Amino acid sequence: MVTASEEYSFKSFSSLPFYTKVNARLLDLAEVGKQRRIVDLGCGTGGVTKLILERLQSTKDSVIYAVDHSTSALKAAAEEIGERKDVAINYVHSEVQNLTDAVKERVDAIVYCNSIHYVPDKPNLLAQIKGKLSPNGIFAFNTSFFDGSHPPDSHEFFRKWMMRSLRILKREHGVSADKAAKVESRVQLTADQYIEFVENAGFRVEVNDLNRVEVPHEGYHHISGFSDWIEGVMPGVPLETGREALQKGLGQIWDEMNLQTIPRVWLSVSASRA
Numbered sequence: 001m002v003t004a005s006e007e008y009s010f011k012s013f014s015s016l017p018f019y020t021k022v023n024a025r026l027l028d029l030a031e032v033g034k035q036r037r038i039v040d041l042g043c044g045t046g047g048v049t050k051l052i053l054e055r056l057q058s059t060k061d062s063v064i065y066a067v068d069h070s071t072s073a074l075k076a077a078a079e080e081i082g083e084r085k086d087v088a089i090n091y092v093h094s095e096v097q098n099l100t101d102a103v104k105e106r107v108d109a110i111v112y113c114n115s116i117h118y119v120p121d122k123p124n125l126l127a128q129i130k131g132k133l134s135p136n137g138i139f140a141f142n143t144s145f146f147d148g149s150h151p152p153d154s155h156e157f158f159r160k161w162m163m164r165s166l167r168i169l170k171r172e173h174g175v176s177a178d179k180a181a182k183v184e185s186r187v188q189l190t191a192d193q194y195i196e197f198v199e200n201a202g203f204r205v206e207v208n209d210l211n212r213v214e215v216p217h218e219g220y221h222h223i224s225g226f227s228d229w230i231e232g233v234m235p236g237v238p239l240e241t242g243r244e245a246l247q248k249g250l251g252q253i254w255d256e257m258n259l260q261t262i263p264r265v266w267l268s269v270s271a272s273r274a
Contacts, residue, residue, distance in 0.1 A: 006072055008227035008239050011045050016219055022142065022211070022266050023048050023113050029207045030140035030270035033057055035108030039065040039132070041096050042115040046077030049089070052111065059087040065103050067092045097121070099128045106134045114266075117145040117188065118228075126201035133273045139203060142268040144213075147190045149265045151212060157253065157262050161220075162233060165249030169237065173245065178236030191267050203271035211268060214261035220250050 013019060027048075032038065033055030040049045043066040056062055066089060068074050074091045081089065094102035096112070097119065110129050119125050129139050143149075150158060170176055189197075195205055223229045224246035227239055234242040 008225060008230070008243070009070075009073070010226050010228075011073075011076070013219065013222040013226060014044060014047050016216075016222065018213060018215060018219060020047060020051070022144075022213055024051050025209075025211060025266075026113065026140055026142045026268045026270075027051055027055055027111065029209055029268055030109070030111070030138055032109055032111060032138075032140060035138070036062045037065075037105065037107040037109075037134075038063075039067060039099075039103055039107050039110040041067050041099065041110055041112040043068045043077055044070075044073050046080045048111060048113045049077060050081060053081070053084070053087065053089075056087065063088045063090065063107075065090050065092055065107070067094055067096065067099070067102055069093070069095045097125055097128075099125070099132055103132060107132060107137065108134055109138045109140070112139070112141040114143055114145075116141050116194075117143050122197050123201060126197060126203070130202055130273055135273060137273045138206070138270055139198075139273075140207075140268070140270040142266050143194075144264050144266045145188060146194065146267050147188045148210075149188075149267070151263045151265060154262050154264065157257060157259065160257070161246075161249055161253045164253055165234075165245045168249050169234065169241065169245040173241050175237055175241060177234040181231075181235035194267065194269065198269060198271050202274050204274040205269065205271045207268065207270035209268040211266045212263050213266055215264050216261050217250070217254055217259070220254075220262065221247055224250060 032052060034057055038052055040052060043049050049064060049066045052064060064087060066077055071093055074093060078091055092102050195208060198205055225243045230239050230242035
């Protein structure tokens with residue numbers, strides 16, 4: 001039986017080819033793979049963990065910590081990756097904010113893909129990350145939930161999509177979004193604010209990259225079934241109802257505007273322990 005958390009999870013979106021390329025770009029910019037002890041923070045179902053394993057220059061004595069708050073996601077990651085005799089993979093059930101207790105030893109690299117926007121106390125998390133890194137260790141993260149992630153030429157699409165979806169929500173379901181409610185991931189920082197947080201935590205920024213990505217229809221279709229996206233753009237609306245309205249509105253606007261892709265910007269940052 002599929003649970004609600006699994007049905008409205010990030011898994012379907014995270015398995016899309018364009019998204020894999022986004023995360024591979026971060027790992028390559030940060031040169032992840034040279035290190036022996038690496039943490040994949042918020043690993044989900046293991047997509048980024050697999051990319052890290054592909055990049056390991058030496059598996060001898062290497063250890064990967066795959067950390068996530070979801071036991072079902074960790075189980076899926078372990079099944080997806082399978083048994084590896086050449087490298088130690090530790091699946092750790094923990095909230096990312098409890099990193100200090102979740103991973104006991106110091107590590108050489110910590111990777112955190114497309115989730116840092118969820119963390120309300122970013123200075124506390126960054127302090128834990130710095131404390132867990134060995135000298136010259138690196139912290140690499142990316143996010144597409146920041147102030148600046150929507151290029152100007154995407155604004156018309158998003159405006160029309162949201163307006164159409166809200167009309168469908170009202171007309172066909174008789175409900176409206178509660179605009180007073182707002183989830184943490186929708187309270188967006190600028191790229192400069194992220195850099196300031198990182199530098200104030202005692203890191204030296206090595207990579208500060210803004211990457212424009214052309215996202216296909218399937219990307220917006222699958223993100224419309226993700227609970228955090230639904231709660232962000234339609235707060236207070238039941239997940240099934242929100243998903244239906246968003247996906248129906250998306251299909252209509254996509255066809256009316258005769259679209260192939262719509263751009264979104266990803267911020268990728270790599271920083272070393274100063």
